Amino acid sequence: xxxxxxxxxxxxxxxSEAVSIIPQPAHLTVEKGSFRLDKNTALVLTDPGDxxxxxxxxxxLKEVYGFSLxxxxxxxxxxxxxxxxKFFKAPDNEEHYTLEGNATSMxxxxxxxxxxxxGVQTLIQLLPVTKxxxxxxxxxxxxxxxxxxYRGLHLDVGRHFFDVAFVKKYINYIALHKLNYFHWHxxxxxxxxxxxxxxxxxxRVGAYRDGTIIGHNPxxxxxxxxxxxxxxxxxxxxxxxxxxxxxxxxxxxIEMPGHASAALASYPYLGCTGxxxxxxxxxxxxxxxxxxxNDSVFSFLENVLDEVLPLFPSQxxxxxxxxxxxxxxxxxxxxxxxxxxxxxxxEHELQSYFVQRIEKYINSKxxxxxxxxxxxxxxxxxxxTVMSWRGEKGGIEAAKQNxxxxxxxxxxxxxxxxxxKKEDSLHIGGYLPIQKVYAYSPRPAELTDAEQQKIIGAxxxxxxxxxxxxxxxxxxxxxxxxxxxxxxxxPAASRDxxxxxxxxxxxxxxxxxxxxxxxxAFFTDPKNAL
Ligand SMILES: [Zn+2]
Numbered sequence: 001x002x003x004x005x006x007x008x009x010x011x012x013x014x015x016s017e018a019v020s021i022i023p024q025p026a027h028l029t030v031e032k033g034s035f036r037l038d039k040n041t042a043l044v045l046t047d048p049g050d051x052x053x054x055x056x057x058x059x060x061l062k063e064v065y066g067f068s069l070x071x072x073x074x075x076x077x078x079x080x081x082x083x084x085x086k087f088f089k090a091p092d093n094e095e096h097y098t099l100e101g102n103a104t105s106m107x108x109x110x111x112x113x114x115x116x117x118x119g120v121q122t123l124i125q126l127l128p129v130t131k132x133x134x135x136x137x138x139x140x141x142x143x144x145x146x147x148x149x150y151r152g153l154h155l156d157v158g159r160h161f162f163d164v165a166f167v168k169k170y171i172n173y174i175a176l177h178k179l180n181y182f183h184w185h186x187x188x189x190x191x192x193x194x195x196x197x198x199x200x201x202x203x204r205v206g207a208y209r210d211g212t213i214i215g216h217n218p219x220x221x222x223x224x225x226x227x228x229x230x231x232x233x234x235x236x237x238x239x240x241x242x243x244x245x246x247x248x249x250x251x252x253x254i255e256m257p258g259h260a261s262a263a264l265a266s267y268p269y270l271g272c273t274g275x276x277x278x279x280x281x282x283x284x285x286x287x288x289x290x291x292x293x294n295d296s297v298f299s300f301l302e303n304v305l306d307e308v309l310p311l312f313p314s315q316x317x318x319x320x321x322x323x324x325x326x327x328x329x330x331x332x333x334x335x336x337x338x339x340x341x342x343x344x345x346x347e348h349e350l351q352s353y354f355v356q357r358i359e360k361y362i363n364s365k366x367x368x369x370x371x372x373x374x375x376x377x378x379x380x381x382x383x384x385t386v387m388s389w390r391g392e393k394g395g396i397e398a399a400k401q402n403x404x405x406x407x408x409x410x411x412x413x414x415x416x417x418x419x420x421k422k423e424d425s426l427h428i429g430g431y432l433p434i435q436k437v438y439a440y441s442p443r444p445a446e447l448t449d450a451e452q453q454k455i456i457g458a459x460x461x462x463x464x465x466x467x468x469x470x471x472x473x474x475x476x477x478x479x480x481x482x483x484x485x486x487x488x489x490x491p492a493a494s495r496d497x498x499x500x501x502x503x504x505x506x507x508x509x510x511x512x513x514x515x516x517x518x519x520x521a522f523f524t525d526p527k528n529a530l
Pocket of ligand 1: 271272290291292293294328329332333334335
């Protein structure tokens with residue numbers, strides 16, 4: 001790793017509005033002086049692979065400050081250069097980058113195109129938070145890379161649907177916080193959101209519900225308004241390409257065997273009783289699940305996966321596996337025959353049979369599955385990555401079994417919980433102030449060093465039962481996303497709540513520049529933590 005640097009972070013000395021970077025870089029030194037940027041500054045690019053980084057920077061300048069820079073391959077009197085180092089073998093940490101400058105030039109260099117792109121986010125955070133035609137960037141030396149290789153944010157588009165324009169905005173939020181995974185939860189009891197050409201009923205029937213409950217589940221009534229929407233495969237491709245240009249991997253989630261009401265309503269033969277079934281209008285966990293004893297269910301899912309997998313270059317596909325009541329399996333002759341024929345102990349082992357059969361199919365296509373921690377019950381599929389959501393217990397168990405783990409415990413990383421102690425809008429329950437997010441560390445102390453390495457990162461989840469529009473999603477995500485980005489990117493030694501809290505007001509001013517809706521609980525109730 002190339003290192004022109006220098007001292008580690010001494011946090012107190014670097015906090016100012018001028019240099020207020022989130023997530024805190026691994027190494028940052030503030031120097032005297034500044035670099036002047038205006039519309040005559042050149043953006044120097046020598047490698048077309050960095051074009052997407054240049055575009056992102058220019059788009060940001062244009063949107064926030066009203067001008068963009070001329071991209072050129074020659075340096076001049078005043079310029080910013082973006083470049084990517086060439087290696088004979090893969091760099092140690094491909095998201096590593098360095099940034100340095102003087103009064104007339106700034107030089108950003110990544111160890112890969114992704115590293116350069118992450119560095120652009122730091123460059124953006126050196127820009128002033130007031131709009132002007134001449135921008136003064138403080139001089140710094142940065143040598144930076146993330147601690148965790150998986151840094152994710154999730155969005156549930158099943159309970160409420162969000163259009164492509166908002167999904168792209170959301171991906172930009174992910175990019176601006178140096179995260180690298182977008183987990184797109186595409187199927188639910190309340191709506192199937194992805195076009196499958198072989199099964200048109202999934203979106204003709206399954207993408208719409210005939211009403212939605214009013215208020216907190218089970219509700220005080222029903223609005224009886226038809227609600228829904230879905231993404232065409234072309235739209236999915238467009239979103240995936242948009243994310244890829246930001247070095248963000250999109251992981252689709254196709255839920256099974258539970259949370260399947262919308263699929264069953266579309267094709268009732270997929271359930272144990274043959275229906276009829278309904279696209280759900282309330283929230284919660286439902287007993288309408290895929291029949292595990294019927295081979296045509298597996299043919300259906302394999303055909304669905306045959307269309308889904310090619311849309312997503314990701315090595316992962318999330319298959320859910322959570323909250324699957326076993327009632328219908330207990331009453332179903334086909335499911336009971338499957339248990340007998342395969343010498344399974346009970347319905348938990350039947351679920352394990354289901355997940356392992358799907359895993360085998362997905363592995364045969366060269367991809368890996370992720371499942372919620374319920375997939376541990378009845379025996380874990382051999383190559384599965386586990387997302388631990390019911391606390392850390394499932395993640396710890398999976399790591400001990402030598403499986404990769406992504407931590408997403410509800411009490412620390414569920415952004416559908418309230419940010420304020422006193423409820424200020426309808427939400428699912430729970431209290432998760434930004435201080436508590438910041439206090440989270442994804443690698444549990446009780447694991448050995450080797451086991452801790454199986455924890456590849458963490459993710460915040462955004463379940464949208466009580467988020468009916470983009471403004472509400474933003475209100476729940478921000479500013480907790482800033483805390484998430486720092487616990488996943490910055491070295492543990494440089495993490496300090498008081499220092500973060502001093503940088504946060506500048507981050508909120510950036511959110512103002514982006515016209516983002518965010519919670520002000522941090523200001524109004526600063527002692528609400530923990
Ligand atoms: Zn069945």
